[in-house]
Amino acid sequence: MCGIIGAVSSSNVLPILLDGLRRLEYRGYDSSGLAIINKPGKFLRLRAPGKLIELERTVSANGDIDGLTGIAHTRWATHGPPTEQNAHPHISGDRIALVCNGIVENHEELRIWLADEGIEFQSETDTEVIVNLIRLHMDKGSDFMSAVRTSIQSLKGAFALGIVNADEPGRIIGARRGSPLIVGIGEDGIYLASDISAMIAQTRKFTVLENGDIVDINQGDMKITNLDGQVQHRNAQISDLTPQSMEIGDYRHYMEKEIFEQGQAVSDTLEGRITASRVLEACFGTEADRIFNKTENIRILACGTSYHAGLVAKYWLENVGIPCQVEIASEFTSRRHPTPNNCLVITLSQSGETIDTLTALDYAKRCGYAHSLAICNVPDSSLVRNSELVFMTHAGPEIGVASTKAFLTQLVALRLLSIIMARKSPSSNLDEADSVRELRELPAIVESTLNLDSAIQKIARQFADKQHALFLARGIHFPIALEGALKLKEISYVHAEAYAAGELKHGPLALVDRDMPVVSVAPNDTQLDKLKGNIEEVRARGGKLIVFADSETRLSSRENLQVINVASVESSIAPIIFTIPLQLLAYHVALIKGTDIDKPRNLAKSVTVE
Structure with missing residues (x-):
């Protein structure tokens, strides 16, 4: 019941991510966070417990933030209390950042296995096992996409993922199994979100991912495949929603x-x-x-x-x-x-x-x-x-x-x-x-x-x-x-x-x-x-x-x-x-x-x- 949004854009993604989180906050508001590749090989991650306004205050306190690739998340807590430590995005090895909407049912056994492999956990969430799995496979020689595919094969449950690699600005990988995930196609960027409403200020053109789809958004292009790497063709559509239809107007609530x-x-x-x-x-x-x-x-x-x-x-x-x-x-x-x-x-x-x-x-x-x-x-x-x-x-x-x-x-x-x-x-x-x-x-x-x-x-x-x-x-x-x-x-x-x-x-x-x-x-x-x-x-x-x-x-x-x-x-x-x-x-x-x-x-x- 969380909400996720990601963006690869020709302009600063920070306002895009924050606007998307505002439109997704109905999906969860225990905590929120974002991660932006603000320079090659480096993430800027900001997280805050509580409603989105707390994250906005944290962002304001950090001065100018700029980046063309980022992911963000608003959380409804399932595993672990709503603390900054448990807020998404989760990062592994300062290299991979990930947001998730869903539940990993076999997270306990995966956590034990990862700990035996020397991985140290920073949160109580089930999601952190995914980002650590991806990083471990990359440490063992897999490329980014191969590591994502191999990791997903180990997971039981329903989820939607948005994943970025600090070494590859301009790229986001998304994956869907059960939980909704949509790709927005705009003039200035490509977006990934739980709901078309999160992207409506940027574009009304979107593609719905099917179960088992993996989308690779890379430098203004995208490719959808299944878990075996076979290309999947999904039709683009135009939403009837407009930003105005989602405004509160003169009402109190x-x-x-x-x-x-x-x-x-x-x-x-x-x-x-x-x-x-x-x-x-x-x-x-x-x-x-x-x-x-x-x-x-x-x-x-x-x-x-x-x-x-x-x-x-x-x-x-x-x-x-x-x-x-x-x-x-x-x-x-x-x-x-x-x-x-x-x-x-x-x-x-x-x-x-x-x-x-x-x-x-x-x-x-x-x-x-x-x-x-x-x-x-x-x-x-x-x-x-x-x-x-x-x-x-x-x-x-x-x-x-x-x-x-x-x-x-x-x-x-x-x-x-x-x-x-x-x-x-x-x-x-x-x-x-x-x-x-x-x-x-x-x-x-x-x-x-x-x-x-x-x-x-x-x-x-x-x-x-x-x-x-x-x-x-x-x-x-x-x-x-x-x-x-x-x-x-x-x-x-x-x-x-x-x-x-x-x-x-x-x-x-x-x-x-x-x-x-x-x-x-x-x-x-x-x-x-x-x-x-x-x-x-x-x-x-x-x-x-x-x-x-x-x-x-x-x-x-x-x-x-x-x-x-x-x-x-x-x-x-x-x-x-x-x-x-x-x-x-x-x-x-x-x-x-x-x-x-x-x-x-x-x-x-x-x-x-x-």
């Missing part, structure tokens, strides 16, 4: 910006996918009609927020007669699976590089699942490239660690899918024209729901001294309660748990007292009367409730019950709408708590290690 972009994100995701009365099946791929026609079962694999989107989809799909199971991707691989007939595996991921989801997809294929569909926000990500069918959500760049607009657009994608599957299910009576009309109205309803911001800001003050909260909902809104609780704990560090409201009497009711805020969503659906009963159970025990209620429910505020009316909407799209006030609540509580909202402690945006 990226999360706030992304919450308020959701109306446009939903509109963009629907554009070209629906007519006045019909969902266009081809938006899921050219083979979608054939695959959907024979799909009898669906299994959804996802993590975190995306898992919650999958849980909502289970209600939609089973309501139209399609059996659906939803699994946490990291758990899916832990057991054997009976493979249902004609089962479509759906994977959900904002980045398309979530390692647990990628691993689960690979395992599903090996188990014999018939077909795969990826719902993703990043074109040319690993998940997209490894799936038969693809639906791209058009959420745009999402920088804040806590996902907001990516979640909403995943729900939109899954709603479109459920409408298509209803068309093919003999037991469904869903009116497609009505369902499409509801979706066409959705962006405007999202925009109007955002007008609750000021009211929610006032309610958030009640959480100033709170350390715990409960979220309650029923039916299809239980996953929305789970998502609301996740958002609150992610960015405000309030311990929040969500329960199906019917489970209150089976244990959670014991937690209710005057100091435990209870948040609920109350759509105007068939579960409303039962939910009202649960609300009264909480009130009777002194609990203080905050209820976001459909305006047609006629719920009203009274002692220990605050009701915030949400626009009345059809039950099919209600989960999408009721998500928004919970996002806003989490955001404003975090503001009051004074946390780092875009970069909450211990978390990273893209989880690329198991």
Whole structure:
């Protein structure tokens, strides 16, 4: 979950590396560092624990720094605490410098072997074994590239590497196994990074490396080969991203910006996918009609927020007669699976590089699942490239660690899918024209729901001294309660748990007292009367409730019950709408708590290690 960037340029690479690290900091912010070949045979390495600003201070304290070749890294700690000693880049013998995003699973045995060879380690990281391996092979006579290839053959795990040799300015070697790695091709240089966003100020032209690729960037040219040295041809592409699309603008935080972009994100995701009365099946791929026609079962694999989107989809799909199971991707691989007939595996991921989801997809294929569909926000990500069918959500760049607009657009994608599957299910009576009309109205309803911001800001003050909260909902809104609780704990560090409201009497009711805020969503659906009963159970025990209620429910505020009316909407799209006030609540509580909202402690945006 770290971020790496490298540059070989005709101009000073220092500002390029620092700008890239700023754009990659969402991937990890425990420490950061850079290494520049500032003269032949010499590295200048600077590292600092903490957020990137600490490295920037270190750079400023070192005066003028100039070089045309360099690598840099922002770290999410896995092996060893976030100290300067453990920060990347790691250097061996003052000769080889290396940055890594990933994990070396056999680092302990390699460390013992290297120590027996006389290598002294300077850190507690797994990454340092790689740079020492490369240097050892070079000391024994291998050239730079041969040493890299031989070293990679010794490694187990998933990683992306950027490597420089102080004796060869103008050259960077990159290698990919599992973790993402992209080459940017600019007029003034060639760049290597975990994410196209890191290079967007330099170029929009890029090439995605495949698993097993090794790229040799050398004096303004590049060559991609596999581990055996065979040349690999990878197409260059042009990114839709612009530097402006990734700026924060007038917002206080990226999360706030992304919450308020959701109306446009939903509109963009629907554009070209629906007519006045019909969902266009081809938006899921050219083979979608054939695959959907024979799909009898669906299994959804996802993590975190995306898992919650999958849980909502289970209600939609089973309501139209399609059996659906939803699994946490990291758990899916832990057991054997009976493979249902004609089962479509759906994977959900904002980045398309979530390692647990990628691993689960690979395992599903090996188990014999018939077909795969990826719902993703990043074109040319690993998940997209490894799936038969693809639906791209058009959420745009999402920088804040806590996902907001990516979640909403995943729900939109899954709603479109459920409408298509209803068309093919003999037991469904869903009116497609009505369902499409509801979706066409959705962006405007999202925009109007955002007008609750000021009211929610006032309610958030009640959480100033709170350390715990409960979220309650029923039916299809239980996953929305789970998502609301996740958002609150992610960015405000309030311990929040969500329960199906019917489970209150089976244990959670014991937690209710005057100091435990209870948040609920109350759509105007068939579960409303039962939910009202649960609300009264909480009130009777002194609990203080905050209820976001459909305006047609006629719920009203009274002692220990605050009701915030949400626009009345059809039950099919209600989960999408009721998500928004919970996002806003989490955001404003975090503001009051004074946390780092875009970069909450211990978390990273893209989880690329198991």
